[in-house]
Amino acid sequence: MDKNGIVAVLDKPEGKFELKEYRVPDPAPGTILVKQELTGICGTDIHMYHGRLPGITYPICLGHEFVGTIAALGKGVTTDYLGTLVKEGDRVIVTPGVGCGKCYWCLIAKTPTTCEEAFGYGFFSDGDTHYHFTGGFAEYMYCHHPRTAFFKTELPPEVAVLMEPVTVGMHAVIRSNIKLGDTAVIQGSGAVGLATQVLAKLAGAAKVIHVGGPTDYRIKMA
Structure with missing residues (x-):
């Protein structure tokens, strides 16, 4: 995508948020790019700010409670997780956690949050292999994994952000x-x-x- 976007990056625990500008990626096949509307501040974000959550690498883009509109659809994406047709400009809610879809926890127990290979948007280090737009504290969210569950909604953003x-x-x-x-x-x-x-x-x-x-x-x- 021939444009840049802003990301609020926390440099270290109890550090400073710095606004950084990066090139917005084009979504790969099976993925979507979301233009953020609102992002909530979770208690988990507070713990991460203070460095209280194990396994987190800094600098980081926080935020996992977010809602936005589809800025671009990767090849092959025509519907949301429930099969509803989607297009650019539609408002969507994105599930921040993504499981592997293959293990016992994902397939049998139906609890992908306990999947050993699970990851979450808003928990990535800035600039890792998943680009920079990895959390809600950014102008865009690149939902880079094809298994990301997102849902079209007609709710106003002030309500949808609470989902x-x-x-x-x-x-x-x-x-x-x-x-x-x-x-x-x-x-x-x-x-x-x-x-x-x-x-x-x-x-x-x-x-x-x-x-x-x-x-x-x-x-x-x-």
Whole structure:
């Protein structure tokens, strides 16, 4: 692609974010390039900023809760993960984690997050073999792996950007096997905690007890 894009690069733990300009790559066959609209700041990003997450290499482009529009489609890409037709300009939500698609965890257990070969957008070192546009804190996101799951959406970006933390809450509700009439206790009132509360009620919980929160307004919201 004959244009440059901006990437916010964190140079080291508790370091500085530097705006760097790189050439935007053309998507390879089976991949897509996304023009970012919004990116959320996850608690994991805070841990990575402070150097508390093992296995992370710096400098790095953070951000794994993002939504944007398709800037370019690689050859062969005509639909999203659910088979919905897509074109340039469509808004999409991208699943940040990608499994190998071949192991027990991916095929049988259906938990690709535990795949030993899994990787996540927003966790790559800047300038590695997957180019520079690897996290949400950038103008573009190059979804370089053909197994990347993305979904077309008509939701406004302010809502769509919350889908990643919402799915974390959904996973918690599913694993808890909440049934009609149950009581659910949720610790924490961040984006995930608030989403879990809503989903627990939808799952049938008669009473939801919310414990703890960094600020009073979140508890009031809960």
